[in-house]
Amino acid sequence: MHNGTTIAQFIIEEQRKIEGATGDFTSLLNDIVTACKVISNLVNKGELVDVLGSAGSENVQGETQKKLDIITNEVFLKSNEWAGHLSAMASEEMDEIYEIPSRYPCGKYLLTFDPLDGSSNTDVNVSVGTVFSILRCPGECVCPNLDAFMQPGAHQVVAGYGLYGPSTMMVLTTGNGVNGFTLDQDIGEFILTHPNKTIPAQTREFAINAPNMRFWEAPVKRYVEECLAGREGARGEDFNMRWIASMMAEVPRLPGVSASWISNRATCISVCR
Numbered sequence: 001m002h003n004g005t006t007i008a009q010f011i012i013e014e015q016r017k018i019e020g021a022t023g024d025f026t027s028l029l030n031d032i033v034t035a036c037k038v039i040s041n042l043v044n045k046g047e048l049v050d051v052l053g054s055a056g057s058e059n060v061q062g063e064t065q066k067k068l069d070i071i072t073n074e075v076f077l078k079s080n081e082w083a084g085h086l087s088a089m090a091s092e093e094m095d096e097i098y099e100i101p102s103r104y105p106c107g108k109y110l111l112t113f114d115p116l117d118g119s120s121n122t123d124v125n126v127s128v129g130t131v132f133s134i135l136r137c138p139g140e141c142v143c144p145n146l147d148a149f150m151q152p153g154a155h156q157v158v159a160g161y162g163l164y165g166p167s168t169m170m171v172l173t174t175g176n177g178v179n180g181f182t183l184d185q186d187i188g189e190f191i192l193t194h195p196n197k198t199i200p201a202q203t204r205e206f207a208i209n210a211p212n213m214r215f216w217e218a219p220v221k222r223y224v225e226e227c228l229a230g231r232e233g234a235r236g237e238d239f240n241m242r243w244i245a246s247m248m249a250e251v252p253r254l255p256g257v258s259a260s261w262i263s264n265r266a267t268c269i270s271v272c273r
Contacts, residue, residue: 007033007170007181007190014174025157028085028109028134029172033190035079036130036162036170039072039116040183043128043164052123068122069093072115072130086111087137088144099143109157110135110149117161118246127165129248134158163248171197207242207250 008030015026046052051068073093080086081098084105089098092114100106113132121128134157138148153159160172168183170190180194206227213221227239244250 004191004193007192010179010181010192014176024085024107025109025134027083028080028107028111029158031080031083031085032076032111032132032160033170035076036168037183037188038075038079039130039162040164040168042068042071042075043116043122046122046125065093066116066119066122068116069119076113076115076130080111083107085109088148089113090149091115097144097146097149108137110137110144112149117248118244121244121246126244126246127163127249128246129164130162131247132160132162161248165249169193204237205240205242207244209243209245210241 011026011029015023042049042051051071052066054066070093073091076091077089077098080089081100082104085107086100086109087106088100089111091098091112111132111134113130115130116122116128117131118126118128135149135151135155136157137144138151156175158172158174160170163169163171168185170181170183171178171194173179178197179192180197181190182193183190206224208220208224213224216224226234227241229235230238242250
């Protein structure tokens with residue numbers, strides 16, 4: 001029997017600290033948690049349920065879509081469209097903003113997401129993740145347009161990601177620290193395992209896609225060259241380079257990066273053309 005704090009309990013306790021909270025936000029987060037559980041199950045089963053391989057199409061970034069890109073995008077839409085918490089959604093896997101169908105009530109929040117970041121890794125069984133961000137919809141927002149989504153990262157209500165690897169994790173921030181939860185498969189609940197999660201100010205690892213070196217800005221080139229120079233270089237330390245091509249697996253070990261930064265990226269990749 002697990003006596004840890006579940007993510008549902010954590011969210012409700014956070015809600016109690018906000019005067020006038022209606023519960024809409026809590027319910028929306030619960031729907032996102034449910035979507036991530038479904039995606040975790042799909043990723044875990046892989047070829048057993050015929051979800052691996054290319055779908056033969058491209059997303060708005062010009063990247064080849066995997067079957068799981070399309071399937072997990074649909075999971076996120078269907079898990080979040082019905083409850084009346086959202087005005088619209090935006091995804092990396094869709095060319096246009098997704099308006100909530102008229103048969104459902106319209107809510108006060110906007111949701112942006114990348115349903116499966118690093119999906120190219122699914123065929124070789126490497127960690128992947130979901131990135132999401134919740135924003136308040138400005139004004140009445142009956143039919144939100146692109147401008148409604150283009151808000152500064154500081155305006156996010158919550159930012160977070162799901163990580164599907166050796167274990168499934170959910171990491172999120174509501175603006176008051178970052179907390180990590182691990183999915184207990186036996187009871188089907190995310191349990192708080194990494195309270196007040198922080199990243200070391202220094203690290204001896206860096207992650208970068210070296211074949212793109214010709215496109216890097218001068219400061220990036222200089223930084224990588226200093227890392228590669230090791231103890232004999234300007235930084236006086238040896239570094240290891242990692243490149244998994246899945247941001248959820250790369251970022252947590254890098255210095256100075258938060259869940260808020262990660263999900264601000266979700267906002268950008270979902271609505272920028």
